[in-house]
Amino acid sequence: MATELTWLGHGGWSIRAGEHRLLLDPFLDECPTACCKADDVEADVILVSHGHFDHIADVVKIAQRTGATVIANHEISLWLGKQGVENTIGMNLGGGLQQPFGHVKMTLAHHSSQLPDGSDGGNPGGFLLTLADGKVYFACDTALFEDMRRIGSVGLDLAVLPIGDLFTMGSEDSIEAVKLLTPKRVVPAHYNTWPPIAQDAGVWADLVRAETESEPVVLKPGEKISL
Ligand code: NI
Numbered sequence: 001m002a003t004e005l006t007w008l009g010h011g012g013w014s015i016r017a018g019e020h021r022l023l024l025d026p027f028l029d030e031c032p033t034a035c036c037k038a039d040d041v042e043a044d045v046i047l048v049s050h051g052h053f054d055h056i057a058d059v060v061k062i063a064q065r066t067g068a069t070v071i072a073n074h075e076i077s078l079w080l081g082k083q084g085v086e087n088t089i090g091m092n093l094g095g096g097l098q099q100p101f102g103h104v105k106m107t108l109a110h111h112s113s114q115l116p117d118g119s120d121g122g123n124p125g126g127f128l129l130t131l132a133d134g135k136v137y138f139a140c141d142t143a144l145f146e147d148m149r150r151i152g153s154v155g156l157d158l159a160v161l162p163i164g165d166l167f168t169m170g171s172e173d174s175i176e177a178v179k180l181l182t183p184k185r186v187v188p189a190h191y192n193t194w195p196p197i198a199q200d201a202g203v204w205a206d207l208v209r210a211e212t213e214s215e216p217v218v219l220k221p222g223e224k225i226s227l
């Protein structure tokens with residue numbers, strides 16, 4: 001069965017890799033564009049990129065209901081443990097971890113990571129996943145940075161980039177990111193959740209086609225892409 005990635009809206013993803021169900025940055029119950037609620041999703045692993053509420057708000061309740069293992073940076077893994085999440089794995093930037101579904105590497109992100117109660121959420125990150133069907137890079141919340149060239153050098157089947165601007169890179173910088181990453185396909189995320197991060201994904205897709213070799217794929221919340 002092909003690996004399927006479903007955009008949940010905002011920065012949230014559900015990934016089916018073989019028999020494994022992964023969630024990345026699920027933000028559902030208070031997200032105006034989410035395709036489902038926190039009670040509707042299944043997971044055996046939850047990846048958390050950083051501590052902001054729009055990435056972590058539903059993690060504790062989903063982890064407690066499903067028993068999923070949460071993979072996050074060291075500080076967030078300790079914080080989640082204190083919130084009552086039983087299974088956590090802490091890692092840090094540049095670190096890799098082999099799991100039954102594939103390999104996880106935590107990549108740089110230029111952003112911030114304060115947790116909802118004001119605790120220190122460590123450094124924000126992105127994720128490079130090596131799955132049975134290909135390599136996927138989730139930039140998560142970040143500015144454009146030149147080292148994306150190095151992340152892309154492994155040969156990416158898919159990159160997921162924020163385009164919302166204001167809190168992360170916007171459309172224009174995401175085009176530069178595509179040029180550095182050179183993924184086969186690229187999907188936009190972290191936009192249109194609220195008016196301050198409104199973007200026209202059709203215009204963005206035209207720019208990707210005009211200026212890069214990558215194929216843009218624009219999803220609506222609830223739609224999926226296969227590797
Ligand atoms: Ni953020």
Ligand code: MN
Pocket residue numbers: 011052054055141167190
């Ligand atoms: Mn965010």
